Amino acid sequence: MMRNSVCLTVIGALLLGIVTTPAAVSGTPPISPSDDAAIKLATQVCSSCHGPGGNSVSPTFPRLAGQQEAYLVAQIQAFKDGKRNEQEAHDYMLGMTTLIDSATAEALARYFARQPVPKGISGNPAQVAAGKKIYEQGIPDQVVACSTCHGAHAEGNGIFPRLADQHAEYIVRQLSVIQRNLRNSPVMHGIIKNLKPEDMKDVATYLQSL
């Protein structure tokens, strides 16, 4: 009887060791149920449009890899609150985000924020140069420099999104819907309300190339 107890204790300890070893060795914090749910969502659902690890191939869907965590949380909430009224938001995201609770939204944001960022796509040099100028210096009396909020390398900051290596077509589309107030972003609307379509294309081409 005693011998059996010892055996069971040893087996139990070994099993416990097997289960606990990876975390103990790697030293990484334990993954919460929300993080688990987020990984499952990201790999099995989000990736269908936003690509593996948030690296989408279709310019209809933004790249999320390396995006600012706070911005992602804010946007999921904006979809849920109906503050994004562009057609794509209604068609693709409104319903999906209503299925996500706050904890999962935060975990999804953490997941995408830590994904490696993709390489930029080079564009027409003249457009890139013109876009760089607008991004870094703005347009006198019209648009302030984008880098003021989005960072010198367009890496974003908190609720100001990362724009580097984003699809140019997506950036133009977003500038357009913000300009038309379809996407509720009062500060940004005020800044770009006079931005011309050709300037949008230039700055988007520059950002996609980063």
Place this chain on the structure above:
Amino acid sequence: MGVRSGHRRWRFACFGVLAWFSLINVSHAIPAFARQTGQACVACHVSFPELTPYGRMFKLSGYTIGTRQKLPLALMAQFGVTGVRNNRDDQGQKIVPKTDKPVLSAASVFAGGKINDNIGGWIQWTYNNLAGNGDVGHSGIDNTDLRIVGRSDNTDNTDMRWLYGITVNNNPTVQDVWNSTPAFGFPFTTPPNGIGAAAATMLDGQLGQQVAGVGGYVYWKRSIYFELSGYQTADGFFAPLRAGQDIQTPGGVHRLSGVDPYWRLAYNHEWGANSLMVGTYGAILRLYPDNTMPFTPTDRFTDIAIDAQFQHISQLHTYSFQFTRIHESQDYRASYPATLAGVPIGVGPTPANSHDKLITEKLKGTFYFNRQYGASLAVARTYGTADAGLYAPGSVGGSANGKPDTQGYILELDYLPVENLRLMLQYYGYTKFNGSRLNYDGAGRPASENNTVFANLWLVY
């Protein structure tokens, strides 16, 4: 001989008309899925039922994305007007009924969606308002696809490496996710009362709702898809999958012997707003010549197909192309000797050759503006070995030269004022019908007299 020839002529005429009715290919878009995901139709469909890359993933994931609905039902109805250029045969008799006036052609109810994260599917039940000879209502099961799925992720947790599953369905290719295959191929719906050609390859819609298929599939890194299925006559446990079919009437349905293999291999690539698929699919089918005599020897039909699809999908401009070619080898190892001996098997085929070939080719292009205004053009032809035993002369439905060749084009214009309502106008132009262009039936009828215009209102909810 005269009596037999008359019977055959009548049989061909009936077969042609029935074949057309069987092509009332309703179904497809399922708003129950939209309610499950909260997404719009355009998330999954270029225009229903053509699938987008996300729609393909949704289907291969067993329809399990989203939240299970308490009432997972959807409805569909079609109202249309069909006009045939000359709807009178050489005796002055009307060929197909209820043309040139609005009719409710069909209505369906769908039960579809997720059961849990690994099980989902859909079942369609359709009321065909123009069944029989086109003047009686009849209901029965329509396309059905039930799935159990599993997934495994990449080691870096960025994507699914393997997506795999089991499908149970009742129509070969209904489980496929590329719209170059027949079940969800163009045209997505057809006039309920038009004139059908005498010949079609088996995989081109000849087995729908008559068979049960059970298959396994894997999709690797969204690039390689492989499926192997077995199809059998939907009997016994699978009988619900052919509910409503006329299995008692000789010639009413096709009947397979045993479990017959079906395969599918496809390569998929996506870049930018584009996606491309090239693939192959096929089946080896053992068919009883007479469906009510499942104890006789069988004929063997081998269908081998290639297909391709290209899509460019963006908010404003969307265009897509689909192509397929089905090569069918017909081995009449049962029917030919029986015909030669003068004792055909029931109402089965009476071929003049021991082996025939039948080929189907389809090419279609679609353009949509703002996912609302669409135009499609398709060219299609079916052609093969001349066989006077299978394709005999006969008014409207027959062939004067014994050839099965039919070719033509389809032009379709679409307008979707809201996402679940499609107003459509189709025109079918035939340059060849049942073997030839002029006097194709031996009764003086040119192919162009079968040209058909179809205005349709297609509602899903």
